[in-house]
Amino acid sequence: MTSTVKVGPYILGGGNPVRVQSMCNTDTRDAAATIAQIRALEAAGCEINRVAVPDMDAAKNISKIKAGITTPLVADIHFDHKLALEAVKQGADKIRINPGNIGGAANVREVVKACTDAGVPIRIGVNAGSLKALKTFAGRPQWSDGQWAQTQVREALDEANLLEQLNFKQYLVSLKSDNLNRTVLAAEEFAKQTDVPQHIGLTEAGSFLAGAVKSAIALSRLLAQGIGATIRVSLTEEPKLQVRAAYEILKALKLREYGPEIISCPTCGRTQCDVAGTVKKLEEIIYADADLLQRAAGKKIAVMGCAVNGPGEARDADFGIAGGKGEGLWFEHGEVKGAKIPQDKWIEKIIEEIKM
Numbered sequence: 001m002t003s004t005v006k007v008g009p010y011i012l013g014g015g016n017p018v019r020v021q022s023m024c025n026t027d028t029r030d031a032a033a034t035i036a037q038i039r040a041l042e043a044a045g046c047e048i049n050r051v052a053v054p055d056m057d058a059a060k061n062i063s064k065i066k067a068g069i070t071t072p073l074v075a076d077i078h079f080d081h082k083l084a085l086e087a088v089k090q091g092a093d094k095i096r097i098n099p100g101n102i103g104g105a106a107n108v109r110e111v112v113k114a115c116t117d118a119g120v121p122i123r124i125g126v127n128a129g130s131l132k133a134l135k136t137f138a139g140r141p142q143w144s145d146g147q148w149a150q151t152q153v154r155e156a157l158d159e160a161n162l163l164e165q166l167n168f169k170q171y172l173v174s175l176k177s178d179n180l181n182r183t184v185l186a187a188e189e190f191a192k193q194t195d196v197p198q199h200i201g202l203t204e205a206g207s208f209l210a211g212a213v214k215s216a217i218a219l220s221r222l223l224a225q226g227i228g229a230t231i232r233v234s235l236t237e238e239p240k241l242q243v244r245a246a247y248e249i250l251k252a253l254k255l256r257e258y259g260p261e262i263i264s265c266p267t268c269g270r271t272q273c274d275v276a277g278t279v280k281k282l283e284e285i286i287y288a289d290a291d292l293l294q295r296a297a298g299k300k301i302a303v304m305g306c307a308v309n310g311p312g313e314a315r316d317a318d319f320g321i322a323g324g325k326g327e328g329l330w331f332e333h334g335e336v337k338g339a340k341i342p343q344d345k346w347i348e349k350i351i352e353e354i355k356m
């Protein structure tokens with residue numbers, strides 16, 4: 001069991017629910033755009049939101065952004081400790097900074113004092129691509145994945161020691177890489193050596209499909225071992241979809257509930273209805289409506305392409321449709337119920353059932 005860190009209303013680590021976070025891709029100096037994006041993320045269930053703080057104008061905007069949102073806000077800072085001090089002053093709920101990169105012991109002391117006084121935790125983010133050890137190489141080092149992971153862990157522990165020496169305990173660590181194996185090895189090794197909670201995820205995971213698959217494999221390997229207090233799925237996609245992917249991973253692992261589980265068949269030569277279109281539309285409606293999302297949580301809904309295999313194959317679903325030509329059978333727990341439903345009424349019927 002790891003130690004715990006408090007971020008806004010959430011206690012991370014120590015066996016508490018794994019929290020989902022994302023990061024805005026708006027300009028933090030544009031408070032209105034950033035608030036709008038965070039609100040959309042909040043509606044999608046994002047629990048912790050991070051913004052880049054590249055300069056003082058961005059840092060000074062933290063309080064303005066916070067006034068427009070309800071979730072904890074994390075300020076992402078590199079190198080400049082003054083930005084961290086300003087972000088804390090402006091009410092950031094957490095800062096992401098590497099103490100070893102902010103210009104020496106006096107600066108670290110100043111930031112730690114400000115965070116201690118304000119009750120603000122820190123995330124140390126040690127990414128494989130920015131390891132200090134890489135500076136001694138002209139190109140790419142010929143390291144095994146294990147050597148990458150060991151180096152990452154060593155540097156993370158060095159960073160952590162700077163906080164520990166000042167008796168600062170409210171911190172998490174992330175050890176990300178775009179390489180699945182290195183990310184898993186580093187997080188495992190760090191968990192062996194410390195009880196510090198981890199923010200886990202791949203970095204630069206890629207496009208929606210490739211990145212989500214890669215992230216799911218890496219994160220499931222870690223989460224199955226109890227490693228990971230909070231997750232972020234970094235996709236080259238709108239942040240809302242990163243949140244969706246994160247929840248789908250947690251939901252599949254039965255770690256969190258989030259919306260329904262929609263099971264649908266891949267369709268085949270027997271299919272005479274629009275399974276793909278129905279599922280797509282259904283998801284669009286449910287995931288755009290926070291209330292519906294909540295009501296649907298834990299429900300297993302089936303959309304099947306035929307009555308031959310449909311109800312039987314989807315026996316485990318709470319309810320669903322087995323489509324035929326222009327209409328479909330409604331079934332509940334594998335049993336057909338009531339009259340046939342025209343295809344243009346399927347979604348309506350499913351939504352109605354969710355609301356019941």
Ligand code: SF4
Binds near residue numbers: 266269307310
């Ligand atoms: S449920 Fe029916 S339509 Fe769908 S793949 Fe199976 S046999 Fe084909």
